[in-house]
Amino acid sequence: MSDKILLVNGRRVQNDRLTRCELLIDDGKIAAIGEQVTGGEGVHRVDLHGNLVTPGLVDVHVHLREPGFTNKETIATGSAAAVHGGFTTIAAMANLNPTCDTPARFADQVERNKRAGQVKIIQYSPVTVGRKGKQAVDVEQQYQAGARLFSDDGAGIQDAGVVYDAMKQLAKRNLPLCDHAQDDQLSMGGVINAGPVAAKFSLPGMPAISETAQIARNLVIAQATGAHYHVCHVSTKESIDLIRHAKQMGVNVTCEVTPHHLLLADTDIAKDDAEFKMNPPLRRRIDQEACLVGLLDGTIDCIATDHAPHTDKEKQQGFLKSPNGIVGSETAFALLYTRFVKAKIFTLQQLVDWLSVKPQQIFNLPNVGLLRVGDPADIAVFDLAQPTKIKVDQFFSKGHNSPFVGDVVYGSTSRTYVDGRLVYSKEN
The missing domain is CATH 3.20.20.140 (Metal-dependent hydrolases)
Incomplete structure (x- = not known):
């Protein structure tokens, strides 16, 4: 798979407005971000289906x-x-x-x-x-x-x-x-x-x-x-x-x-x-x-x-x-x-x-919490449209101790990237 990943058809929140978001990951870093981004040859395209893109x-x-x-x-x-x-x-x-x-x-x-x-x-x-x-x-x-x-x-x-x-x-x-x-x-x-x-x-x-x-x-x-x-x-x-x-x-x-x-x-x-x-x-x-x-x-x-x-x-x-x-x-x-x-x-x-x-x-933490060109590609993608129920058998933690088990929520995580590497996908 190409080292270049182009996230398309996402949305991000800017100035309290949801705007179209495409984001190019190259060599573990954010190479470009905007409403329309060209990935070039050999890029691996990922359709986010209108989901929310945020900093990790x-x-x-x-x-x-x-x-x-x-x-x-x-x-x-x-x-x-x-x-x-x-x-x-x-x-x-x-x-x-x-x-x-x-x-x-x-x-x-x-x-x-x-x-x-x-x-x-x-x-x-x-x-x-x-x-x-x-x-x-x-x-x-x-x-x-x-x-x-x-x-x-x-x-x-x-x-x-x-x-x-x-x-x-x-x-x-x-x-x-x-x-x-x-x-x-x-x-x-x-x-x-x-x-x-x-x-x-x-x-x-x-x-x-x-x-x-x-x-x-x-x-x-x-x-x-x-x-x-x-x-x-x-x-x-x-x-x-x-x-x-x-x-x-x-x-x-x-x-x-x-x-x-x-x-x-x-x-x-x-x-x-x-x-x-x-x-x-x-x-x-x-x-x-x-x-x-x-x-x-x-x-x-x-x-x-x-x-x-x-x-x-x-x-x-x-x-x-x-x-x-x-x-x-x-x-x-x-x-x-x-x-x-x-x-x-x-x-x-x-x-x-x-x-x-x-x-x-x-805490003045370096290179985290922001979506900026040149920063590490630490990115979260959330599905705001689809409801899910919180179930213990879906937890990755060893702990299941939560009073919220059984609650129906919106905004489940669909993808997470750390340094441009896909570390979680709802589809997998």
């Missing part, structure tokens, strides 16, 4: 589970799930065993990701040694090994002095501390949002203040150090209000929201079903609405899935015993397109930006 999506928050937890997911299965959802760049969290908290371990993890991954994988370094929250890693050494993103995600850093030390180090290189904001003394051992739903099921509730108090503390430390503070999976109205105010004050803060916190509230939980168990938990309807408002007014910078696969057996134990998290890579775009774009709550342009351009901008 960028997910700055996934869990690949390898090494240490390969019964839940592997780099191979997690990256297969990513391309099935149209993601071509993902950032993998460091809650692994062992975690990559030294330069040697970090370099090993990067190599492991390259060998097994179908997508571009940006590896997080932990913020603290062993992710234990007691001592900050040597940021400069981790940086020299290639680390650009830092997070202890899965656990909040309880010691303010450790956060202060880490942020001072990170500020020197303008690197982000990406925070799972949770004060364990205020979380009360909760497994579900504190409130009437927790009481209904006689489950211990996690108060919203467990997130908000940690964010408030870390915003003050970020202001004092000048560090870039990024809040992972923000979930409460009060947290969003704090971040909005901090941005107005000039604090270097960004944040993300998950699809599930945009789509669901705790009142959607009809029974003790751990497919609805995640951390932070699904909050009140007013918090869900605040997440949408925060996205629309720019307080929330991007959408990230927090793809967190677990085994079927683990998630069948109810709220008290099951682990936190749901899978999200394969369903994010379609769910958000169906629920919000088709309902005209936000635009297709906004959705594409939140899932590609904005992650690239806030």
